[in-house]
Amino acid sequence: MPFCRIEVIDHVAIVTLEHATMPPAFFAELTSTMQEVSEHPDVRAVLLKSQAKAFSYGLDLPAAFNELGPHLTSGGTAGPRMQLLALIRKLQGAFNAVSACPVPVVAAIHGWCIGGGLDLAAACDIRLCTADARFSLRETKIAMVADLGSLQRLPPIIGQGHTRELAFTGKDVPATRAREIGLVNDVFSDVEALLAGARALCSEIAANPPLAVRGVKQVLGYGEGKTVAEGLEYVAAWNSAFLASEDLGEALSSFMEKRPPRYSGR
Structure with a gap:
């Protein structure tokens, strides 16, 4: 099943996430999607949004553990550890591709933005959200250290103190607090207003040289x-x-x- 859809309108590439969770196959498709957008000669800005109920609930845990299970058992030899390292680096590559996009990427976030969703949002240049948006650096609560970019990309955006608070607690952060700490630039009343605002911002960027x-x-x-x-x-x-x-x-x-x-x- 497809995970991403691309549409280019007036020099703006609209990348739509089709699902609210991220199974392992999602990361390969996002990587290829961002490579396609980055190489498109007419694209001057990217709008990243989701058509699902939420922007992203993060990693699809059942699908992920089904694939990662053999690597997560206690003990093991160097071989499986190296395989897990290679897999983590492959997943990281998807969000690296977002960050490395040569044109600005604007994330339009509605509803929940959890774990991998926050990793993805942090890889974007600008973040906008709806009033009902909720953010969470959730990995600590499920006995994991976030490893897809939030711990590296959030400190320059919101500072060390706020990053550490989010990472140590795994707490949920409402849209108003997200704007206060600089995680998002602006908050909109609903999805329709959010997308209109995000498109306007992308168009403003695309109008420049x-x-x-x-x-x-x-x-x-x-x-x-x-x-x-x-x-x-x-x-x-x-x-x-x-x-x-x-x-x-x-x-x-x-x-x-x-x-x-x-x-x-x-």
Whole structure:
């Protein structure tokens, strides 16, 4: 059964999750989906949403334990341990593909966003949600250490203190608290308003010069964990290489001619 669906409208790729849980097969399909989106020449922003009852309940535990069971028994030799390590890295690769998408990814979250769902949301650039959204870094409650990205990606988003509180407790966080701590940028009344807001945001991003937007994401990504001096050196080199473009000329021409710009991505 399919897990993801792609639709490209006006330079925005809408990636729809078809189900609220994540069986092992989901991760391979998400990886290929994000690779397809990343290589699409007309895509300037991505809207990630779910058509299910909730954004995501996280890992499909029965399906996961059916596949992982042989690796989770106590004891064992180095061989099964290495196999489990390889499997975890494969699952991590799906959310890495979201994070590595060269254009901004906006997550539209409704209902529950638990465990793997939060890992996925954290891999996106911007998160929006409905007023009924609930977030939980739930793995600790089921005797696991979250290993798909939340512990690494959340600290730069919400800080160490909030990340540790969520991870140590596994508590449920309502939308209002999620906005207070910076986990989401905005909260909408319902799904219809959420999707309208997310589409508007993606359209606003897509209206900008696409090479410049990609450059901003690249520079921001490089700067994580670096000093200000290192970040400045990188962006200086980036602009020295990529500042000159047809879009830069179009930006100047449209300003002088007092008309809306028409960016081509060249």
